[in-house]
Structure formats: C-alpha cells, structure tokens
Amino acid sequence: MTNAGRYIVAVVALFCGLVLGWPGNLLAQEPAARSAPQAAPPAASQAELPQILKEETAKLEKELTAWRQKLEAAQESLKQLTANTKEVQARLAALNASMALKKLSLAQAEEEVKNLTSLEADLDRRIQALGRERKALATASQENAASLTAVKQQVAALEAAKHPILRSAPMQRAYGKYRKLAQEFDDLAQRHRKTLEKSLELLNFQKNLVSNSKTQIEEEYLAKRLQTELLKRQTLAYRVRQLAGVAVTLVGLPGKTFRWFRDSLQSGLLLRVITENWANLIGLLLFLVLLALATHRLRLAVVPSLEAWQSRVPELGLQILLAFLRVLVAHLFSLSLAAWLYLAFWALRIISTPPAWLFFSLVAVVVVLRLLLKIVRALFAGEAAGGLLPLPDELAAFYRRHLWWMAVYFFLVGLYLVPNSRYLGLAPDESAYFRHLFQVVLLGWIFWLLRRRYLDRLMELMPVPGALKSPGFLQVVRGLAGFTLFFVVISGLLGFRFLSDYVAKAATFTVVVLFLAWIFGEGGYALLRLALHPELGFLIRKYPQEEKFFARLYQVLTRAVIILFMAAAVLATLRIWGIERAWLVWVFGWLRWGPSLGPVKLTPLNLGVTALVIYLGLWVSRVTRTIMELKFYPRTDWDAGIQYTISATIHYVVLVITALIALNTLGVSFTSLALVAGGLGVGIGFGLQNIVSNFISGLILLYERPIKVGDMLVIDGQWGLVKEIRVRSTIFQTFDQYTLIIPNADLIAGKILNWTHFGWGLNRLTLKVGVSYGSDPRRVTQIIEEVCRANPRVVDDPPPQVFFEAYGDSSLNFNIWVHLSTPGDRIPATHELNSAIFEALRAHGIEIPFPQRDLHIKTWSPEASSSRPSSSQESG
Secondary structure, eight states: OOHHHHHHHHHHHHHHHHHHHSTTOTTOOOOOOOOOOOOOOOGGGGGGHHHHHHHHHHHHHHHHHHHHHHHHHHHHHHHHHHHHHHHHHHHHHHHHHHHHTTOOOHHHHHHHHHHHHHHHHHHHHHHHHHHHHHHHHHHHHHHHHHHHHHHHHHHHHHHHHTOGGGGSHHHHHHHHHHHHHHHHHHHHHHHHHHHHHHHHHHHHHHHHHHHHHHHHIIIIIIHHHHHHHTTOOOOHHHHHHHHHHHHHHHHTHHHHHHHHHHHHHHHTHHHHHHHHTHHHHHHHHHHHHHHHHHHHHHHHHHHHHHHHHHHHOOOHHHHHHHHHHHHHHHTHHHHHHHHHHHHHHHHTTOTTSHHHHHHHHHHHHHHHHHHHHHHHHHHSSOTTTTOSSOOOHHHHHHHHHHHHHHHHHIIIIIIIITTTTTTTTOOHHHHHHHHHHHHHHHHHHHHHHTOHHHHHHHHHHSSSOGGGGSHHHHHHHHHHHHHHHHHHHHHHHTTOHHHHHHHHHHHHHHHHHHHHHHHHHHHHHHHHHHHHOTTTOHHHHHOGGGHHHHHHHHHHHHHHHHHHHHHHHHHHHHHHTTOOHHHHHHHGGGGGOOOEETTEEOOHHHHHHHHHHHHHHHHHHHHHHHHIIIIIGGGSOOOHHHHHHHHHHHHHHHHHHHHHHHHHHHTOOHHHHHHHHHHHHHHHHHTOHHHHHHHHHHHHHHHTOSSOTTOEEEETTEEEEEEEEOSSEEEEEETTSOEEEEEHHHHHHSOOEETTTTOSOOEEEEEEEEEOTTSOHHHHHHHHHHHHHHOTTBOSSSOOEEEEEEEOSSSEEEEEEEEESSGGGHHHHHHHHHHHHHHHHHHTTOOOOOOOOOOOOOOOOHHHHHHSOOHHHHHO
C-alpha cells in the first residue's frame, strides 16, 4: 500500500472513531437501553443467591432512576408537543384562510411550501426517534420480565427442595425488594409506553396536517394562483419598493454580520459552545490535521501521474477531463475543508442556526468557485500560454474574462445570496424579486456571449458534434436566446412581473440543465473512451485478449450514456417549464387510439412498446452470446459444436420469452395463445408439416449432434464445412467457396459422410498405384514407404503401409495406407503423395503403365475375298 493509501485508511479509521466513539457522540445517539438483570444463577450457586439478588437490585435501582428521568422528559415533551400541535393547527388554519381569501402571494406560497417541507422532515425524524425509544423500552421490559420469571423459578426450586437459605432474613429481604423494584419498573414502563404512544399520535396528526396543507398549496393554490397572476400587472411604485428593500438589505448585510458576531462574543455564546464541546473540537482539529496530511500526500502521488497522462493523450476531450481531475485532486483539501466544516457544525449542533449555515454556505461556494476558476484559466489561457483550447489570444481573453466574472456572479449571487435570502432578512416578495433580477442579468450575459463574432470561432475548436457547429444551429440558439431575453425584459417593464419571472426562471434553469447534461455527458463519454476505446482504452491495453468484448461494451455504453443524459435533460426541461406528467399523458393520449382485433389492441403505443421489446430481446440475446463467447467459453475445453449448441439454445429461449412478452403487450393472453397453438396443430397437419419437420430436425441436429458446426462433410461428392445450423436449414460451405442451403430433414433422413464426427483427429488416407509387370514388387514397396515417411503430413504412428493388392490387366496394383493428423490434410496430402510417388518411381526407372490393347490386322486370301458378297447384293 502506498503512503497516500495508508493516510487515507488512517483518516477513515479516525473518522469512524470520532463519529462512533467520542464523548458526546457526534451522532447524538439515544442513551442505551437498560441492560436487564442477568438471568437467575445456576443451582450450584444457590448459597450465593442473596448476594446476587442484592447486586441485581442495586442495578435495577439505577435503571429505574434512568427510566424515571426519561419518563419525566417524555412527559415534558408531550406537554410541549400538545401546545405545539395547537400552534400548528392555528398556523395552518391561518394559512388556509389566506389561501381562501387569495391574500397569499406566489412568493409567500413558495416560501410556505419550503417551510412545510422542512417541518415535515423534522416530524419524520422525531417519529423515528420515538419509535426507537419505544423499541428500546419494549426490549427492557421483556428482559426485566424474563429475569423476574427466572428468579421466581429458582425460588420455587428452593421451596421444593426445602432449602434452609430460603427462610433466612437476608434472602427474604433481597427477594422482596427485587420483586418490588421489578413491579415498579413494569408500572413505569406502562406509563412510559402510554406517553410515547400519545406523543406518536400527536406527531402523526401534525404530519398529516402538514402533508395535506402542503399538497393543497402545491396542487391547488399555486397552480391556480400562477394562472391568475401571470398576467397581473404590478405598479411601478411597488417594484421600486421591492428593489429598495433588496438594496437596503444587501447594503446592511456586512453590518448585520458584524453585529451578530459582536453579540455572540458579548453574550458568551461562542465561549459556551467551545467549553461544552471541547472534546469534540479537539477531535475535529486532529481529524483536520490528518485530513490535510492525507490530501497533501495524495496530491503529490496523483497529480504528476495525471499531468504525464494528459501530455500523452491526443484527444482534446480527454485532455479536458484529465485537466479537470488534476485540478480536483490539487484542491482536494479545500473540498475536504468544506465537508469538515459541515461536520464540525453538525457535531456542535449549530448547523441549523442561520449564522452557521450562512458561514458554511459561503465557504462551500468559495471553494467550488475557486476550483471552477482554475479550470476556466486552464481552458482559456490562450494558445500562446499553452491553454487546453487552441484559441487565439484575443478570443481566449474574451471568454476567460467573461466566464470568470460570470462564475463569480453565478456562485456568489445565484448559489449563495438568492437561496439564503430569507436568512438575510428579505421578505418572500423581495426574495422573489431579487431572484428575478439575478436571472435577467444572467440571461443577458449569456446572450452577450452568443455573439457570432466570438461563438462561431469558439465552436469550430470545441470537441462537439458537427451538427452543433453548423451556422443554422447557432443561429437558432441565438434567436431563441434573444427572443427569451426580449420577452423577459419587456414583460417586466410592462409590469407583468410574474410572467417575466416565470419565463426567466424557466429559461435560466433550462440553460443550466442543458449545460450540466452536456458536461456530464461529455465527461461520461470521455471516461468511456479512456477506459474502453479500441485505441485509447487502458483496459484494452491491460487485457488485450478481451478486445472484442470491450469494443462491444464500449458501443453499448456509449449509446446508453447518450440516451440517458438526453432523456434526463428533456424530462428536467419539461418539469422546469411546468409541464406535469398528467399533462404529458393527456397530450400523448392519441398513442392509445387504434383498432382492436379481439383482445389485440393495435395502438401506436402498443406497437411501439412491442417493437422496443423485440429490439431489447434481440439485444439481450446478442449481448448474452457475446459474453459467453468472450468470457465463458475460453475457460472451457468445449469444442465449437457444443459452444454453438449452447449459444443457439440461449438465443431461442430469449426469442421465445421475447415473443411471449411482445404478444402480451399487444393484449394476447395465454388462453388465446393456447387457441392459436390448437390452430397451428391443424395447420401443421395440412400445409406446415415440411416446415415443422425441418424445425424438429434442426432441434435433433442441435442436441443429438450427428453433425456440428465446423464439421467436415462430404455431401453429394462435395467437400465442405458446416457453417450454421438454423431452425429450418443448415448452411454448408464447400471448399469451392459456394454455399449449400440444405433442409434439416434431408440431413436427418439421408446418409452423410462426416469426417470429423469424433473430432479433427487421426484419419486414414488410401491411395492406389500400378506399376509395370517388369517391376520388382519389393523395390516398389520400399520406394513408396520412403516417400510416405518423408511427407510431413503423414504421422509416424501408425506407420505407412503398402500392400500388393492384385494383378491388373496392365499393371501390378499396390494399395497405400497412410494416416494423417487431421482431415483437413487429405486433399493436399493426396496431391503431395501422388506427385512424390510418381517422381520417385520415374527416377528409379519403374514404369507406371496405362491400359493398352493390341490390334492384330489379318490379310484376306483371293478365294475368301471372291466369296464375300458385293455391296450391291448386300443392299438388295
């Protein structure tokens, strides 16, 4: 393990120890449940029973004291909860009255939704805490009852044995006191249980009230109020008052912060927090020191490697990703510091106070902003300064300057001041107006950056698809941005502040969502290229034997990343513009329209889902077979035929399941499938028997395996290899490179010569040769054996054999047996051996005769010639 790794392990271990083992416990766990008295002592220690009962009685007294304190706290909490329930009821009643009278503005309604959501989460936490306390109480009661029962059984055994110790005074006092305390514990547990049940009842009642009110505001009031107030105009004086209130609050923010800090010092609040949590603070400081050491060592170990890797990567997208990772690791301590600060405030139980939350938010925003500014400088440093983007200095300076200030504006105003406006003292309406001003300025700034003079030159050098660089697309983007900005500004100037705010908010969040989707999509795509790309992927370089698998996985994951982020961006954009799921269902209701053929519904939605199911089924089949071929089969010694049988079985099973799902999607039930199967039975009896016969024959070929994929066959005198066994036919490719498509039934019914049925092993080749009658048979046999042994395709065991077979018409016939290592050598070995035998025999003067016939011509005598009939007589 490296030093950085050891530091990280140490930090994690220390963190776990701090969280789980500090005095005061960072998790603020509930006090541990009482450990029940031990079970009754064994019979061997009956003489010590009074002493044991005395010790258990003392423990039980301590436990009773602790549970009495818990009961008092629970009763006090119940009183506060009862009063709080009345306050919540009154608050919600006032809220409902405001909604009924339509005196609740949109900003106030949104603020109330946030408050109710926070209250609902707090109620959930309290309900869970009471549930844990009730469970601990039930466990303690059960243990107490079990201990008391065990003691009673032991006393009953002493009584049955008439043991003298039972009548002793110490035993009587100890046993009586123990029973009394156990009964008191049982009574206390009953009262505590009732108190907890009443508290849980009140909390659930509050939660139901809060949930119903929040739902009413979100689903009824906000939607209706938005529709009525979108076109409601506000006076200029009202807008000026809101702007003045925002300005006064922001100007007074430094003074307010100083006053809070001064009041905290004067009141002794900070000193009291420090003195009450000194142990936690010491542990937190130690943890911070170790965190700093670990991040420093990690930075020293990782940053040089990332820099070297970045210098070797040729693609711009990967260089940007590695630069981002390098900056992230280099500033890992800053990010850890923000997380540590949140942990510290949470451990001190002050994270929920406005000053602590504002301070933590400011630190977190500044840390992330600093990280982003480093990345902006690295990207837009300019070509002369070695920036990642090869931009001219003028263009790089323009975007570097504007993106730098835009990032500062976006983070400090949009991510700090706007979300925390209620802590800063802004009223809900003023907070909404402040957010609207931020969005308008941001949209104007974005439109300024989209000018053709700069954007077109930038897009030419960016690693984005070519469609995004086209002038038409960029013109559409500029047009939409300009129209949105114009609409927001004009509607705001005319007093339609809610309409302007709605469009500005939706447009701003749309830009942010699309930008984040593009960033994360490019980041995911770059990671995939870095890991799985056929040329750049380090996994392929590390595992070259899995190249095909990684290449297929790269294609699948690339498409999945694109589809995932596009879908997420579209759904988020629709949600931002207020397009709910119910409205989308209504708009796309036409997808459910279509004719019905019995149970089958031919709607566009059903047809689309069916096509998707079929596509996914084929994809699953292909991926499964690919994984088997690349990951599983190489680890076995199975031949190609067994592998093909398993792959084909998987394919057919997946296809059957896919077909059943697709038919069910269309509305075809399994009962209907049974009827279809019956109809198919009738059809098979008439016209489909050939197809079914071929199908059954294909199954027999796959599982009985008389022939397998890769076998060498001789069919109708044609030599070739089996390439594929399909459902209906088998693909047979001859050595002349033409293909025979043979029905499976013919292969089952006919006679097939299979040279490799038992594998591509040893096989015998038979050759015949004839020599002239004047040759010496022993000499011929010797020459042929020498020629056969000299051929590298002929194996030595068994050795070649030559037989003098017969006396032919014109020659002495010899039969030659040689064994070859594989059937694939038969044709070339036949040529080589015949050629070599011919040359060897000719070199030794041995003649290879060919069939001859002697024609003897006889001469006719004059008497015989005169006795022959003339041609005229023969014709007559």
